[in-house]
Amino acid sequence: MRIFCGGILLCRDDIFLCMERRDFLAGTLATLGHTSLLHSLPTVAAIQQASNITSPATSPQNLLTATYPAAFLAQNLLAPGDWHPYPRWQQRDAWQGLPQDIRAVILQKAEKNKAAGWNAVLATTFLEFQRNGNRSNYENQDFGRRTQLQNLVLAECIEGNGRFLDDIANGIWLICEESFWGVPAHLGAQKAGVGLPDVTEPIIELFGAETVALLAWTHYLLGDQLDKVSPLIRKRIVIESERRQLEPARRRDDFVWMGLDGANRHLNNWNPWINSNLLVANFLLEQDATLRLQLTSKIIRSLDAYLNQYWPDGGCEEGPGYFSRSPMSYFECVSLIESATGNRTKIFAHPFLDAMGRYILNTHICGESYINYGDAHVHAAPDGNVLYRYGKAVGDADLTGFGALLASRDGVTSTGLPLSGSQNVNLTGLSRNLPALMQAAEIRTARRDDPMVRDVWYPYLGLMAAREKSGATQGMYLAMQAANNGRSHSHNDSGSYILYHDCDPVAIDVGVETYTAQTFSAHRYDIWTMQSAYHNLPTVGGVMQHDGVNYKASDVVYKSTEQSASLSCNLATAYPKEAGIHQWLRSVTLNRGNGTTSVQEKFSLASAQEISISIMTPRVPTITSNGDVLLQPTIKDGKPVILKIRDAQLTATIETIPLKDAGMRSSWGPQIYRLLLKSKQPVTDGNWLYEFHSV
Numbered sequence: 001m002r003i004f005c006g007g008i009l010l011c012r013d014d015i016f017l018c019m020e021r022r023d024f025l026a027g028t029l030a031t032l033g034h035t036s037l038l039h040s041l042p043t044v045a046a047i048q049q050a051s052n053i054t055s056p057a058t059s060p061q062n063l064l065t066a067t068y069p070a071a072f073l074a075q076n077l078l079a080p081g082d083w084h085p086y087p088r089w090q091q092r093d094a095w096q097g098l099p100q101d102i103r104a105v106i107l108q109k110a111e112k113n114k115a116a117g118w119n120a121v122l123a124t125t126f127l128e129f130q131r132n133g134n135r136s137n138y139e140n141q142d143f144g145r146r147t148q149l150q151n152l153v154l155a156e157c158i159e160g161n162g163r164f165l166d167d168i169a170n171g172i173w174l175i176c177e178e179s180f181w182g183v184p185a186h187l188g189a190q191k192a193g194v195g196l197p198d199v200t201e202p203i204i205e206l207f208g209a210e211t212v213a214l215l216a217w218t219h220y221l222l223g224d225q226l227d228k229v230s231p232l233i234r235k236r237i238v239i240e241s242e243r244r245q246l247e248p249a250r251r252r253d254d255f256v257w258m259g260l261d262g263a264n265r266h267l268n269n270w271n272p273w274i275n276s277n278l279l280v281a282n283f284l285l286e287q288d289a290t291l292r293l294q295l296t297s298k299i300i301r302s303l304d305a306y307l308n309q310y311w312p313d314g315g316c317e318e319g320p321g322y323f324s325r326s327p328m329s330y331f332e333c334v335s336l337i338e339s340a341t342g343n344r345t346k347i348f349a350h351p352f353l354d355a356m357g358r359y360i361l362n363t364h365i366c367g368e369s370y371i372n373y374g375d376a377h378v379h380a381a382p383d384g385n386v387l388y389r390y391g392k393a394v395g396d397a398d399l400t401g402f403g404a405l406l407a408s409r410d411g412v413t414s415t416g417l418p419l420s421g422s423q424n425v426n427l428t429g430l431s432r433n434l435p436a437l438m439q440a441a442e443i444r445t446a447r448r449d450d451p452m453v454r455d456v457w458y459p460y461l462g463l464m465a466a467r468e469k470s471g472a473t474q475g476m477y478l479a480m481q482a483a484n485n486g487r488s489h490s491h492n493d494s495g496s497y498i499l500y501h502d503c504d505p506v507a508i509d510v511g512v513e514t515y516t517a518q519t520f521s522a523h524r525y526d527i528w529t530m531q532s533a534y535h536n537l538p539t540v541g542g543v544m545q546h547d548g549v550n551y552k553a554s555d556v557v558y559k560s561t562e563q564s565a566s567l568s569c570n571l572a573t574a575y576p577k578e579a580g581i582h583q584w585l586r587s588v589t590l591n592r593g594n595g596t597t598s599v600q601e602k603f604s605l606a607s608a609q610e611i612s613i614s615i616m617t618p619r620v621p622t623i624t625s626n627g628d629v630l631l632q633p634t635i636k637d638g639k640p641v642i643l644k645i646r647d648a649q650l651t652a653t654i655e656t657i658p659l660k661d662a663g664m665r666s667s668w669g670p671q672i673y674r675l676l677l678k679s680k681q682p683v684t685d686g687n688w689l690y691e692f693h694s695v
């Protein structure tokens with residue numbers, strides 16, 4: 001059989017576990033030729049269970065510092081005027097050579113933006129986050145302004161006759177006049193706290209960094225054209241970028257996302273996302289060679305802090321919804337450093353970088369759906385153009401094929417309705433749209449493929465997935481994770497599972513509603529979507545799982561054969577002591593070939609308690625005459641699934657949950673349902689079985 005373990009192909013049956021990374025990732029492979037080591041690893045015999053690991057492997061340590069030491073950077077880092085990553089405005093052949101349909105769509109968008117003009121962004125809108133928790137109103141205006149500038153810049157590069165220059169100048173000036181380039185929800189990093197920004201304390205967060213990259217690319221692309229409007233425009237870009245972003249990035253080490261303050265914490269997508277934008281601004285705008293080298297070295301150390309604590313199996317703890325701005329932003333950082341130093345190393349030969357990328361293949365369910373846990377949304381495909389470049393860099397044909405497929409569905413290199421729709425040249429940003437545009441013809445004609453991996457196991461993340469047959473959506477698909485409840489963006493969901501049948505959801509992870517002030521506050525776990533009672537988990541005597549890294553399923557055992565795939569674990573350790581759980585052994589098994597997935601719950605409690613086991617579903621449930629539950633399909637031509645309850649102590653009830661949040665409605669429809677399998681009376685122990693059968 002074939003199984004991907006953290007992106008690494010292992011061959012064997014029964015119990016699987018990734019070999020220890022230190023056995024083959026010790027040291028850096030950056031100076032080696034690209035041998036695609038990830039796809040030529042030796043067969044690994046049956047290995048001990050994940051829960052028995054005594055000396056955990058690590059991700060590559062200080063990979064970038066070893067690859068790009070100070071002496072190397074001093075010798076090879078190109079001066080701003082010598083770095084030409086993409087054609088400028090004056091290189092007309094490149095811009096006029098873009099596919100005509102792409103040119104037409106970008107011009108159409110820019111013409112609409114030109115006609116609409118620039119809107120005011122008000123202080124009172126900014127204050128809504130402090131006043132009522134709303135962060136969307138300001139963000140929509142702020143992001144819209146930046147999208148508008150991007151569209152105008154690209155249109156001017158494409159058309160080349162100066163028609164959009166005044167509008168671009170107005171946009172640049174308005175952005176430079178803003179008190180703060182970020183968003184209200186991120187003001188907690190300033191000493192004054194949330195409210196209005198303190199202009200005397202510039203801070204660096206996600207969208208200030210996105211803004212400085214946008215202005216840096218605008219400065220680079222249009223250059224002398226901006227001087228025709230006023231020579232002070234480019235000067236203003238440099239002044240504001242230095243004051244707001246580059247100088248604080250050099251001077252301060254205390255921003256949490258940097259990972260440079262000595263604290264022992266897990267870093268998330270903020271690190272590579274922000275650093276990718278700072279690199280752009282540093283490489284394009286900083287004229288002082290000493291300062292430019294200083295910040296480059298610091299960013300490299302910050303990126304090493306991110307990779308040093310990355311999950312050893314290559315899994316993304318924040319889920320596939322954050323893959324686009326975590327591993328993919330890290331890839332962009334490395335690509336930028338490689339390009340700005342003359343592409344002199346072989347760093348992309350390192351197998352761990354490929355393993356990080358393959359995570360998105362391994363967590364793809366089917367169609368537009370991905371395994372979602374924590375704050376990740378179920379429909380959150382990564383940018384296909386970036387994934388295509390990622391695959392090319394690491395020499396992974398599966399990634400390039402999947403990237404080309406995704407790019408054909410959405411983005412600046414797509415065609416037809418996806419191209420003309422609203423999702424292409426928007427928040428993707430110039431750092432992603434520029435390389436995509438320049439490779440559009442190549443990406444459009446590249447091989448497209450969806451591997452649909454049959455078996456997946458990430459032992460450190462505790463994430464498994466299995467389908468009945470490789471490359472097919474037919475039949476049952478099971479995913480389950482047993483990670484801790486203190487991950488970045490995590491919910492109290494350790495030991496919960498997801499189930500699909502014929503690419504139609506059966507048991508789901510609901511996801512997250514639109515972010516508000518409460519989402520990342522001390523009251524985060526008061527939100528229903530974060531609670532274990534609204535995941536596919538038991539509630540014992542009214543007690544739910546607890547948040548924090550110390551609360552996680554234990555005794556995790558993963559098995560896979562030609563006939564089945566399963567994950568079993570002890571849920572007791574994910575609950576607080578007041579739940580009174582001595583042991584709760586859950587085993588979830590996908591049975592290949594007979595169209596069933598079974599869940600066994602074997603438990604013992606300190607005292608008799610009422611039990612309710614939640615199963616979240618978008619399917620319309622009906623309780624049958626014999627007490628089973630019929631789950632009607634949500635898609636045309638879908639097949640019903642029946643939940644058969646194999647224990648007389650359990651009875652099913654149904655709750656309807658109307659969905660008001662627009663994002664959740666787009667994922668699941670106007671409502672979802674919570675099935676509750678309840679004990680008919682308080683119990684101290686049980687060995688219950690229930691099964692999902694296709695009809």
